[in-house]
Amino acid sequence: MILADKIIEERKKNGWSQEELASKLGVSRQAVSKWESSGSIPDLQRILQMSELFGVTTDYLLKDEIEEEPLNEYVETKTIKVSMEEANQYLDMKSRGSRIVANATSLCILSPVPLIVLGTMTEDHALVAFSLVFLLILVAIAVYLFVNYGIRDASMQHLEKEIFETEYDVSGMVRERRNQYESAYIRNIAIGVVLCILSVIPTIMTGVMEADDSISGISVGILLVIVSIGVNILIRAGMIKSSYDTLLQEGEYTKEEKHWKKKTDAFSGAYWCLIVALYLGWSFWTNNWKFTWIIWPVAGGLYAAVLGMVKMTIDGREK
Structure with missing residues (x-):
């Protein structure tokens, strides 16, 4: 294998585009493109940089007959190690954070309820204005909770984005805790989904009975209350489950998924x-x-499809 092929192979193995590799080496994308097409050869300084970046020896890069060998010094200094203490700290933080994020999300869902109900029951502008102020207050509290949690969570974000290794018995501890939580996770997911499905019953009933606007407004308010409870349960269960998957690098946190997430x-x-x-x-x-909330389930359904298209586009550009 010649140098050009080795550069291409190691770059793709690390999930980098030509632009990303060029940025790490301090050169232009065109320079990397020429190296990979054998249009030019990188100088010695760039060879040394690539040796460290790829975690291989310079001999492997320069000599065609040598097989790939890991650069031990690179692995030792660059690999993230997760201790038992750090793993427990991360799991506890995610458990507390799940309540914060779930409650903040519920506040966002509940915020328009007074405006919807009062808007259909009365034409008193003062009450409508009060309900609008109430909406903004709830959203502001939710934003505060999101930001506060985000700042605290930042110190552990590398576990969700970077590839790491765990110290002795950390994986065993995490698997044991995940197995203990499995039944609670399944139960909470089922309850959350059922509540979201049942939440539309009030609006269906008012539609069948051809109720007036005030009753329709109340039914939408009830719908949002039930949805907020269901979503709250789903978020708590999902975040706790994902914390175990993160430390085990499984599910949505495998090496490949982390590459795409970046x-x-x-x-x-x-x-x-x-x-x-x-x-x-x-x-x-x-x-x-009482109607515009429909944008959320539609957006959620479209997200997976659009994200898939984005991945295909990125993959096509890298090739």
Whole structure:
């Protein structure tokens, strides 16, 4: 295997694009492209840099007949090690954080309830204005909780994004705790899903009975209350389960999934910010809060499909 092929192989093995490798080496993307097409040869300094980045010896890169050998010094200094203490700290933080995130999400779901109910029951502008202020207060509290949790969680984010190794018996401890939680996880997921399904019953009943607007507003309020409870349970169960998967590097936290997550994080953030903006803009423009909530299940359904298209696009560019 020639040097050009080895550069391509090691770059893809690390999940880097040509631009990312070029940035790490301090050269242009065109330079990396020329190396990989055998249009030019990197100088000695770049060879040494690539040896450290790829975790291989310079002999492997320069000599065609030598098989790949790990660069031990690189592995020892670069591999993240997770101790038993750090693993327990992470699991405890995620357990507490699951309550914070779940409650903040429930506040967001519940925030328009007074506005919907009062908006359909009365034309008193003072009450409607009060309910709007109440909505903004609940959203502000939710944002505070999200930001506060995000700052505290930042110190452990590397476990969800980077590849690591665990010290002796850490994996065994995590598997044991996950097995103990398995029955509670299944039960909570089932309860949360059932509540979300049953939440539409009030609105169906009011539609069948052709109830007036005030009753319809109340039914939507009940729907959101039930959904907030169901989502709260789902988030708590999901975050605790994902904390075990993170430390075991399983499920959504395998090495391959972490590679994709790094590349799609920006898209995910932009997507949900856009959905929030559309929801608030549509709701305030039409003042039809009892209907605009439909944007959330639609956005959730589209997310997986759009994310798949983004992955295909990224994969095509890297090739």
